[in-house]
Amino acid sequence: MGSIRERLADALAGAVRAIGVDSELPDLELGRAKATERGEYASSAGMKLARVLKQAPQQIASRLAETIVVPEGAATVEAVGGYINFRLTPQWLQRLVTQVIAAGPSYGSDDIGHGERLQVEFASINPTGPMHIGHGRGAILGDSICRVLEFTGHDVQREYYVNSDNTQTRRFGASVYARLHGKEPPEGGYVGDYVTEIAEMARHDLPGIEQLLEEEAEPKLRMYAMQKIVEQIKATVARLNIRYDEWFWENMVWESGLGQQALNRLREAGYLKEKDGALWFGDPADVEEEDRVVIRSNGQPTYFASDLGYLLSRFEVRGFKRVIEVWASDHHGYVPRMKAAAAALGIDPAKLVIILHQMVNLKEGAARSAPTKMSKRAGRFVMLDELIDRVGSDPVRYFYLLRSPDTTIEFDLELAVTQSNENPVYYAQYAHARLANVEATAAEKHPRLPEQADVSLLVESWELDVARQLAFWPEVVEDAVRLLEPHRIPYYVQDLATAVHRFYHAGNEKGEHRVVVDDPNLTRARLELCRAARHTLKTALDLMGVSAPDRM
Numbered sequence: 003m004g005s006i007r008e009r010l011a012d013a014l015a016g017a018v019r020a021i022g023v024d025s026e027l028p029d030l031e032l033g034r035a036k037a038t039e040r041g042e043y044a045s046s047a048g049m050k051l052a053r054v055l056k057q058a059p060q061q062i063a064s065r066l067a068e069t070i071v072v073p074e075g076a077a078t079v080e081a082v083g084g085y086i087n088f089r090l091t092p093q094w095l096q097r098l099v100t101q102v103i104a105a106g107p108s109y110g111s112d113d114i115g116h117g118e119r120l121q122v123e124f125a126s127i128n129p130t131g132p133m134h135i136g137h138g139r140g141a142i143l144g145d146s147i148c149r150v151l152e153f154t155g156h157d158v159q160r161e162y163y164v165n166s167d168n169t170q171t172r173r174f175g176a177s178v179y180a181r182l183h184g185k186e187p188p189e190g191g192y193v194g195d196y197v198t199e200i201a202e203m204a205r206h207d208l209p210g211i212e213q214l215l216e217e218e219a220e221p222k223l224r225m226y227a228m229q230k231i232v233e234q235i236k237a238t239v240a241r242l243n244i245r246y247d248e249w250f251w252e253n254m255v256w257e258s259g260l261g262q263q264a265l266n267r268l269r270e271a272g273y274l275k276e277k278d279g280a281l282w283f284g285d286p287a288d289v290e291e292e293d294r295v296v297i298r299s300n301g302q303p304t305y306f307a308s309d310l311g312y313l314l315s316r317f318e319v320r321g322f323k324r325v326i327e328v329w330a331s332d333h334h335g336y337v338p339r340m341k342a343a344a345a346a347l348g349i350d351p352a353k354l355v356i357i358l359h360q361m362v363n364l365k366e367g368a369a370r371s372a373p374t375k376m377s378k379r380a381g382r383f384v385m386l387d388e389l390i391d392r393v394g395s396d397p398v399r400y401f402y403l404l405r406s407p408d409t410t411i412e413f414d415l416e417l418a419v420t421q422s423n424e425n426p427v428y429y430a431q432y433a434h435a436r437l438a439n440v441e442a443t444a445a446e447k448h449p450r451l452p453e454q455a456d457v458s459l460l461v462e463s464w465e466l467d468v469a470r471q472l473a474f475w476p477e478v479v480e481d482a483v484r485l486l487e488p489h490r491i492p493y494y495v496q497d498l499a500t501a502v503h504r505f506y507h508a509g510n511e512k513g514e515h516r517v518v519v520d521d522p523n524l525t526r527a528r529l530e531l532c533r534a535a536r537h538t539l540k541t542a543l544d545l546m547g548v549s550a551p552d553r554m
Contacts, residue, residue: 004112005476007032009073010043010088017069018047021062023054034474040082041089042470048084059084095469096457102472102534107541110476114483115156121316122148124328125239126163129228130174131194133238133386135362136330139411142402142547143359144328145244146488149545154483159247159322162235163312166228166252168305175224178204182212182223200227241390242399243547250315252308260319261303261311264347265296268310273346283310285342294339310343317349326355326486331408334358357486359407364389366415393418399547400427404492421554423503426496430543431551433499436506437536438552440517444529447518455530456523462515464505465528468535471498475538479545488545495542502535 011032018027028050035044048063055062063081070079070086074097077088102109124144127137144160151158165171174197177187181201187193204211204226211219232249239246255261268274268283275282279299283306285291296307316322329336337358341351364384390398397418404426405411423429444451460466471494478494481487509516517528540550 007477041087043088045086110479113155119157120324121322122326123161129231138386161248164251175220178223255311264310331358360410362411433502434550435554451526459527468501
């Protein structure tokens, strides 16, 4: 169906052409109105076109208001100052309810992607320890991005990149070897209790491993330990209803020859140079950007070298049109390097989209956990599984999506388990359960309601408020996809749930305003609105990975 905002924008642009503007149009800034008493949408078109038409903004706005033809009578138009205001009409909102029901779960899923084949790689932490609460943010953010992209017609592949051949994993293997022999891990190694547990499992699963010299035992212990950690990660993300299509191990980059192929290409193009016995990447034309080591003086490749081959794997071998990566904010310095590397390899850097997210702090009542940097090596972290155990999967997902990625999350443990309207998860799920309950009650009292709903009977302000929120849903999806910002969805869910609760409470205050009344036609009309709201609310919660219970 597309969004009403898009249709109003087209009508506005058509009117601008009709009054004589034939040059490229400026941004007319059509968006949701801040002063809702003037309508739902507003545009500063009068002011935007004043210089072009050499007229006063009010005059231009008045001409546009008289010229605009809104399709389907969806909105009335008013000029105020240099602004154009659009107010959605009750008749259009009533008809929209029937259209939402006809669309079903696909309402809002305009085919924006047109089958674009893309990859989302997210939460790819080193397989050197369990996931902590900070890792969970990237996992949930990436999964919700995938859900929104899939909902809008994109062909999405979800990938976890397993860093398996680097300094940290070697330290991890050395730490397991040390614990196997009852010793402390080496400097810079991993000291968590889980390292000792893995060493004891290896003693059982790899008979005779403790009798081998370290140089022979460490590679075997490293691979064994990483596989155990990957198994844990798979189990943890499954608890959050997160899945991956591919677990791509770093060593595949080199075994396939892609790592060397990328280095050869860069060397031929003049991007590699020898210095201090190592091989460095740098753009000869960019003297300000610091060079980056790709092959160390001991011959070992760096993370960056593997990432070069990984770019070829995704863009050239597997043919993704766009790659989206979700990283923690402490990798921000790596973004320009990866963009530069993509360009040097002949890949459009705009096709490599990198999203950064901030950290997570725990808060319990008035006390907040100290913002100590979490470290797997030091054994200082709160496991994501512990948080799920404490509050459940739904609150974890919901609270992690409530804030923009560039904002630190203060996760309130007490609020997450509170059954009150202050808890946004409970508030949203309770709205869905109320709607489901109303439908069940209607079926009991009126087993034979009219087949068709007379939506013209939906005239109360709280009824039209629910329909108005339904009208906003397609544009929320559009913005979430275009900007890759799934946090817009819980904002919308809060607004829709508020309208639903107000609609429900109107019936508590006066019996004639309940959904189920003696008049079967009015009951059927209100039931249509309930179903449309419930379906849309469930769709929004699904895109967040949050359940929509019928009972609370």
